[in-house]
Amino acid sequence: MVVRSNSVLFLMVFATGCAPLLAQQSAPGNSAKPKLQTFAPGLVEQGQTLFLQNCAFCHGRDAGGGETGPDLTRSKLVADDVAGDKIGAVVRNGRPEKGMPRFSLPENDINALVAFIHTAKNKADTQTGGRRGVDVADLQTGNAAQGKEYFAQHCTSCHSATGDLAGVATRYQGLKLEQRLLYPHNAEANVAVTLRSGQTVSGKLIYLDEFTIGLRDASGWYHSWPAAQVKYKVDDPAEAHVTLLGEYSDADIHNLMAFLQTLHSQTPAQ
Ligand code: HEC
Ligand code: HEC
Known part of the structure; x- marks a missing residue:
């Protein structure tokens, strides 16, 4: 059912919706990949906060995997990533057809997320006995x-x-x-959309990404609008x-x- 993931989608759109569009990230083009990537503790901490807000609901609190997102500490892409050159692209472009939403976050935030993910991976890699994520x-x-x-x-x-x-x-x-x-x-979120004319339409949130918002009204009709042209307020009980x-x-x-x-x-x- 489409509705299920949308409450989650909303949360991240909401959290990031006001962020300015990304500037290109300038990942260093060094080809020699260091074995262990370490980052300033402050950056990791900032990344953890962002991860909890935007990513943990799918990827788990410690990036070790959740109900809908894969374990990033075991990801080959993360292992191959150097200072965000691979992770950054996934976060910006998403893989919408596979359940990974796209995020428009400022470069600093992406760098912090990258720092947190690598640090979580380093930690998971050093844990013995296969202790990963939820034990x-x-x-x-x-x-x-x-x-x-x-x-x-x-x-x-x-x-x-x-x-x-x-x-x-x-x-x-x-x-x-x-x-x-x-x-x-699996909670259904309610949404109230206010059109430019001032008219308000309410219903169950069916679809929301950066571009489109869609709802089903009480009589079962589906409505959708370009997200930028309306105002909307989502009430998500699982938030x-x-x-x-x-x-x-x-x-x-x-x-x-x-x-x-x-x-x-x-x-x-x-
Ligand atoms: C709504 C759930 C959801 C949210 C929120 C989410 N992800 Fe994902 N993510 C996924 C799914 C599902 C995949 C796997 C897609 C696929 O199969 O290719 C994925 C894949 C990835 C990958 C690629 C892993 C690989 O091995 O290919 C990275 C990196 C990643 N996500 C990072 C993030 C970060 C960072 C955030 C927060 C800014 C985030 N994700 C938020 C669901 C989510
Ligand atoms: C503001 C409301 C709210 C608060 C506070 C809240 N939850 Fe929930 N919780 C929900 C909603 C909404 C769902 C998803 C709908 C559902 O599955 O019942 C949910 C689902 C759950 C589920 C899954 C239930 C199921 O049958 O699948 C558990 C377990 C749960 N919550 C435990 C907790 C615990 C423990 C706390 C406190 C630490 C908590 N919740 C705080 C709203 C809330």
């Missing part, structure tokens, strides 16, 4: 009581352990459950999860997982 063993290390507390503070505005999430541990197990927790992407990605500590995630794993449909939690 199954970690799923069992959390504290369910602390997870329940965190849940009460951050999640109950939208979820209930005895309501929509009752039995969530029966529906999804292990890594699948963790991925649903971190990157849920909270994108924000949360940047806030969780590893311990928070483990505790939440421990708590969520108590939510079986036979024994609803109190």
Whole structure:
């Protein structure tokens, strides 16, 4: 169904929509590729923030892969990249037909993203025992009581352990459950489009990229406009999860997982 990925698409368009169009990136043309590419810590940190905002929902918090995007730490393209000469092109042009959106980000931001991705790769490469991304063993290390507390503070505005999430541990197990927790992407976003005439049309967001916005109205009609010619406001209920990605500590995630794993449909939690 088309709708599924669009809420995610929106988030990144929204996050980057105001950025000026890119200048050409001037990657150094050195052909001798250094073995380990290292970057200034400040740049890596800036890249991490950008990655969490724009990329982590698909590629995972540590670039180790998510539900819809590949593990970038194992990517051949990333391994072959020198200072952004390959990554930069993918980020700017995207591969829209394959689910990788295109981004118009300033050169500085791309450089920071490149620094973060290489650093994440260096880190993943040095981890022994194939520990990559989400570790199954970690799923069992959390504290369910602390997870329940965190849940009460951050999640109950939208979820209930005895309501929509009752039995969530029966529906999804292990890594699948963790991925649903971190990157849920099947929520339908609502959008209100204001035309130049001042008329407003609202409905479910069906399509959004830099150029086109499309919605389905309450009577089922599809409408679309050039995105630059209208104003629009998207209300995406899953957006909270994108924000949360940047806030969780590893311990928070483990505790939440421990708590969520108590939510079986036979024994609803109190
Ligand atoms: C909506 C999901 C989504 C988002 C958001 C997203 N990507 Fe991707 N990305 C993908 C998918 C899917 C692919 C694989 C495309 C293919 O099969 O060729 C991909 C591929 C890539 C590749 C190429 C990997 C390879 O081995 O060929 C790079 C590099 C990359 N993404 C970086 C990024 C960066 C950096 C961001 C954030 C600025 C980002 N992506 C945001 C889904 C996403
Ligand atoms: C602002 C609202 C909001 C907040 C806050 C929020 N979520 Fe969600 N969550 C959603 C939406 C929307 C979805 C996607 C629709 C769905 O699958 O239910 C979702 C999906 C999920 C799913 C997948 C459910 C399924 O059946 O696939 C889990 C698990 C989840 N959230 C856990 C949490 C946890 C844990 C927190 C707090 C740390 C949290 N959410 C905070 C809105 C929110």
